[in-house]
Amino acid sequence: MDKQSMLDWLDGQEKMLSDMARVIWEKPELAMEEVFASGLQRDALAAAGFRLREVPGVPTAFVAEYGSGRPVLGILGEYDALPDLSQQPGPERRALVEHGPGHGCGHNLLGTAGLGAAMALARAIGSGALAGTVRYYGCPAEETISGKTLMAKAHVFDDLDACVTWHPSSYTAPWANSMLANLSVRFRFKGIPAHAASAAELGRSALDAVELMNVGANYLREHVNEKVRMHYVTTNGGSVPNTVPEDAEVWYMVRAPKFEMVRDTFRRLKNIARGAAQMTETQLAEVRLESAAWEVLTNEVICGVLDRNMKAMGGPGFEEEDRRFAAEMVKTFGPGEQLKGFAPFFVPAELEGQGLFEGTADPVGRGVCIMASSDVGDVSWIAPLCQFGVSVWPLGIPTHTWRTTASTSSHLAMRGMLFAAKTMAATLYDLSADPALLGEAQAEFARATEKQKYVCALDEEI
Ligand SMILES: [Zn+2]
Known part of the structure; x- marks a missing residue:
């Protein structure tokens, strides 16, 4: 199975992935309580032939693995929701469950895209086109910035050769920034x-x-x-x-x-x-x-591979209904409100007034540490890693708000999620198929971590 056939196969999984993301959206679970979402993903991966492992002491975490030997390529997924962000789909603020939880950070999409990418790579490995192992990490409790740290403490990332993950956004670009x-x-x-x-x-x-x-x-x-x-x-x-x-x-x-x-x-x-x-x-x-x-350490080589693949595919391929949805959502902003949501995701100010970012931009945030944290940081000090953002909600919508929950079950969100899955699958395909490229990513990582080795803070006597 060549790379294009793998991506075509993933395109054919749009309904399966959208159904999964929507079901997780409909049953939002808070950090460390993601029994339903992690169970759903475990079952789907087991049915696709993945071997499953528990993570000691973290019941809603798991590792799903396919293939054998090196390289070992990782994908990080998340599925936790946020308190008090229950919201119906669409442009009017109304909770589905008063003070209930909701997917105001789009983690219903985050993990599901990772699962799709892992399944696609497993097919490429199964066909004999790719060597090595693909792993999907079901990571709970990102919102309390703790799930991956606990998983790092259990040493589940130690033998990774490279790793990718993404985050829902209103702007599609590789993330060269730290956190x-x-x-x-x-x-x-x-x-x-x-x-x-x-x-x-x-x-x-x-x-x-x-x-x-x-x-x-x-x-x-x-x-x-x-x-x-x-x-x-x-x-x-x-x-x-x-x-x-x-x-x-x-x-x-x-x-x-x-x-x-x-x-x-x-x-x-x-x-x-x-x-x-x-x-x-x-x-x-x-x-x-x-x-x-820890802070996020970005791998520039992987950032470049993400960038090439994102540009080659062009963008999520939004449809007319997505543009209509975005235009309706943007109308709910007061004067100047949309622009305030741009800065955290490096969205250029000239896009003010537009509903949707449809393309894919150059890597953002090089040399910048954004004023937010993620437990992805820990993993980035264990293996070469890069993240990226994909438009899954209209321009300027900040995370952790009713507008995000209102968007993350939409058709627009599903198109963005599929693009994220294809970006991860394509990037890890390239790294696996080209040992010299993977070697470059690893050499950069070795240089960056030469003076400072990762120690899990939970193991450290601070
Ligand atoms: Zn998030």
């Missing part, structure tokens, strides 16, 4: 309860420790790299004001362009937490690391 490293951690303080009026001197407030920790952290901001971001919420501040709070907890996220900056900021935050406990004569009862992901 922020991230760490999520909870600090829990234990105090001494007492009547807040008659015996206040006997009490020691855990909430005081949280508040003083936050004061310390806010003073720390001046003395960290200007790119470091710290955000927190108090998740437990006691129950009633007339009892000195015995328990209190604050949840922090730290982000920076390099994981080493995140690591150092975390070390200093722990000192602040200890200081807050000492000041208030409470105990720092727990420091619980929820997740930690």
Whole structure:
């Protein structure tokens, strides 16, 4: 099976893939709860002849593999939804389930495209046209930036030769940009309860420790790299004001362009937490690391292969109904609102007013670290990897909003998803068929990681 026949086969799977993406959209599941979506994908891959493996300790993660030997080529898929983004399809804001979850980041499409690409490559391997192994990684909990980190801790990516993934977007282009490293951690303080009026001197407030920790952290901001971001919420501040709070907890996220900056900021935050406990004569009862992901390291060689394939195919091939849908959605923007959604995905300002980006653009974001994080970062330090975006919703729609959920079950979304599947299949086909090209990608990766080897932050004594 040559490359074109493989892509033609994938074109023939449009209905199967669209049905799967829509069913996952209709049953949105939050991070780590993706029992239905992961089960559906496991069953489909098993039926296509893939061998399935569980990932210890991560029940909704799995690895599906076809073929044998090298090269081992990976595709990352996701399927988690977001809270409070339930929404009917179309241009009017209305929840399907009040405060229910919804696919406001398009992960129903993300994983399904990966599954399609993996099945196509398996057919090429099965026909004898390609050597090696293709793996589809069912990755849960991207929205809490934790699934792939837990999978990295289980060493499931260690023997990959190259890897690709994509993300739904309003703009079709390879992503040469990096993304922020991230760490999520909870600090829990234990105090001494007492009547807040008659015996206040006997009490020691855990909430005081949280508040003083936050004061310390806010003073720390001046003395960290200007790119470091710290955000927190108090998740437990006691129950009633007339009892000195015995328990209190604050949840922090730290982000920076390099994981080493995140690591150092975390070390200093722990000192602040200890200081807050000492000041208030409470105990720092727990420091619980929820997740930690490295910044994204982009492989330029793979970026180039993605770019060539995307340009050769031209774009998702949208139809008239897609253009109508996009025009209706864009009408829902207030003045200037569409343009605000352009920056995160590098959409050029001159496209303001248009409904849909139909072509495929040059790689975006080279040398830029965008102000968002993804657990794809961890994988990118284990194997050569590049991501790309594909238009699956109208121009300027930001992720994590009702408009995204409203778009990610549309025909337009399905066309974009199929293009993403074909891009991944074509790119990995090229890397497998041309050992010199794959060697270039690996040599670049070896140079980029020479001085800094990946260590899963969950295994690290930070
Ligand atoms: Zn996402």
